[in-house]
Structures are given as structure tokens and as C-alpha cells.
Amino acid sequence: MELNTDPEKKIMNAARKIFYEKGFKSATMREIATEADTNLAMVNYYFRSKENLFYIINDETFTMLLGKVALCIQEDIPIEQKITNIIHEYVDFFMINPHIPSFISGEIIRNPQKIATLMKEKISQSNIHKAFGIQIKKHVDEGIFKPHITTLNIFINILSLTVFPILSQPIIKEAFNLSSEEYNEFIMGRKEEISQMIINSIKV
Amino acid sequence: MELNTDPEKKIMNAARKIFYEKGFKSATMREIATEADTNLAMVNYYFRSKENLFYIINDETFTMLLGKVALCIQEDIPIEQKITNIIHEYVDFFMINPHIPSFISGEIIRNPQKIATLMKEKISQSNIHKAFGIQIKKHVDEGIFKPHITTLNIFINILSLTVFPILSQPIIKEAFNLSSEEYNEFIMGRKEEISQMIINSIKV
């Protein structure tokens, strides 16, 4: 069901799908070409190399992920509500795109420096750290949050609790005998739980 | 610095190192042979195939990881103390073996069914679920823990909060400008924080 007939877009969509599912090393240019309903040479014609194509997808993915959080942060609402919103946003998103966490994990193992640099770039482009960091510091200074609380702290906890259960989906389902419906319920039910957990952990 | 001269052990050690660092697909038999200070044919002579060698390492890794948790669980101490012990154990272990989380993640993407089956097998071998599950249910029934709390819930939270920060080590260090010492401090400082967070989240 490929609506876009532009070959460049078709290849991008195919590459995204294959890279997400298999990671860089296991994905092949021939497979991407077939998925895009074209041939091998076309993929190289439009995107020069596998590495280049991969990093376009990689960049796109990070932009999307950080865009979500940037939107939540710039809203004029209490910080607790921001945290809850980010968690809901991420859980919902990863449920629809369950391959993204493992895609990124795979790239961390393959090329940590490159992905770290990309991440840093994207973080400074959106001013997440600044806008959120100031608000947190204010809460710390006012004695509302515990003294050691930082942006890093909160972000790691949010990502840990949202990303990991998606990453380990196959293991959870098999080891605990959950059907897909039960797994979905489990993840969705965690949204409020995680939010409360994190908010409680930062309040003094 | 290879102390063991037994070629089989030498190949195992080499394979463990290479597989941990690069994952199944990116690791090559030639690289393992070189690392083991022997040649290609020897690796196949002792281990038949790459797939087989990989699953020996895989099995060994899961046995080790679940062994740790099994030990903590069977101690005759309050359940809160058990949770704290597991967290400390895992954080310390992953700090020494930072490649294991990404190694397992890589295998989840490559062959989810196989790793899920292996995990299930190992879980039922150690009687984690049983021994821990009973104790949790007792706390729930006595009104000490919240009604919805299960083994799965607690385990996912423990693993999420311990594994993810290790998995994303390169990104954390780069994006937040942390030196290795600062990163280590950050992770080590989280041990108590995580313990409190999880225990608070399950108590009624």
C-alpha cells in the first residue's frame, strides 16, 4: 500500500521500515530496493550509500523523538503536567513504533560516537535542556523538588521506564505468558503509574 | 593477557568479548579466531558454527544474570531489602560489563523468539517467579502493597531503571558533557534513588 509514487520517498519509506526492523548491519540494500518496488542501483543513485541512507533515517528519527518532547516542554503548564504529558506521548508513540527503541539501541552498539553527536546536536537545536532545566532549577531552589534533581535525572527515568518495556516486549510476552492484548494493557496501564512514580521521586 | 591455554576456553573468552562488543551480525569468526590467538578453522572445529557459539555465550549470559537475582530472592530477609539488593547487584554488575545490555538488545531485534524461549526456560529453572511471586502476593493480601502489584511490574521497573542508563551510556556522556568519572558517579548515586523509587511505588 504505497501511496507515494516519488521513487525517492518510496525508497525512504522502505529504508525506514527495513532499518527499523533489522538494524543497519542486517538490512541489505537489495531488500530495501525490493521493498521500495525498485532496483538496487536506484537506491544508490538517490542516496549514494547505505551509510548515508541510514543516517538520513537516523536523523529523521531523532528529530521526531526530540520534537515530541520539545512540544510538551514549551507549553505553559505546571512541570508535573509536562512530565505526565511526555510520558503519555512516548508510551503511545512507542506502542505504534515498537521497533524504534531497538533500532536506536542497535546503533548505539554499532557507532556510539556518531549517534551521541547526533543526539547532542538535536538536543541543542531544540532548547529542551535550557527551557526545562530552568524550570526544574526554580523548583529545586524553591524547595519543591529535592536538591539533587536535574534534567538528566528526570529524563533518564522517563526514558528508562518507557523505553525498556517496549524493548523487551518479546521477552515479557513469552516469559510471562502474555497475549498481545494483555501486553498492551500492561503498557498502557503503566502510563499513570510511571508518571506518579517519577513525580513522587522528585518532590521533596 | 590470556591465562588459560586451553584452546576451547580461549575461543570462548574471545567469542564472549567480540559478541558482547559487536553483536551477532557484526562479529566475525575470523575476528574471534584472531582474538583467541588461533585460526578460523579451529573455531569451527570446537564450536561447529557461529550460531552455536553465539548461543553458548547467550545461554551463559542469561544463566549468570538470572543466577544473581535468584540468589537475592532466596535470602530470608524483608522483601524491600531483596529489591534493594537486586538493584545494587545489577548496577554493580552492569558497570563492570556495560556491553551486556546492548548485547541482549541486539539479540532481541535479531531473534526475539529464540531469546524469549531461552529466557523463559532460565526463569523456570531458577524458581524466581514462584518464590518472589508468593512473597509479593502475601504483601498485597495483607494490604502492605498496592493491589495491582505483580512480579512482572517490579521486575520491569528494576530492569528499566538499571539497564537503560547503561545502554545509553555513550549518549548520556556526550549529550550532557559528562566525563567517565561523572557518569560513574551518576550511575552509582542512582542505586539508592532507584531502590527508594520502586519501594515507594509499590507500598500502599
Place this chain on the structure above:
DNA sequence: GCAATAGTTAAACAACTGTTTAAAACAATT
């Protein structure tokens, strides 16, 4: 209409990989 550019195709190339082979070296047993 025509030349130049862009798009498309099938085939070839070169490098790499897991696995196998066949012969040599070694060890132990008879």
C-alpha cells in the same frame, strides 16, 4: 527537433563471510 541532462536497468566487480576440505602435525595406544 535536438542535444543535454536525469532517471532507470541489468550486469559485473571486488571484498567479505561462514563453512568445508584435505593434508600435516601431534599424541597416545598397541
Place this chain on the structure above:
DNA sequence: AATTGTTTTAAACAGTTGTTTAACTATTGC
């Protein structure tokens, strides 16, 4: 000392992969 089974080596094999080539077609600009 000869034989047997095991270990080690170097080479070959067959398949896959990313990339390039060269020929062909379609499109565009003049």
C-alpha cells in the same frame, strides 16, 4: 615402530553484500 584418533593449519568454496559500470530510456530546455 606402526597405527589410530585427535588437533592444527592453510587453502578453497560458495554465497552474500555494497558499490560501480555501461548501456538504455525518458525528460527537459533551447
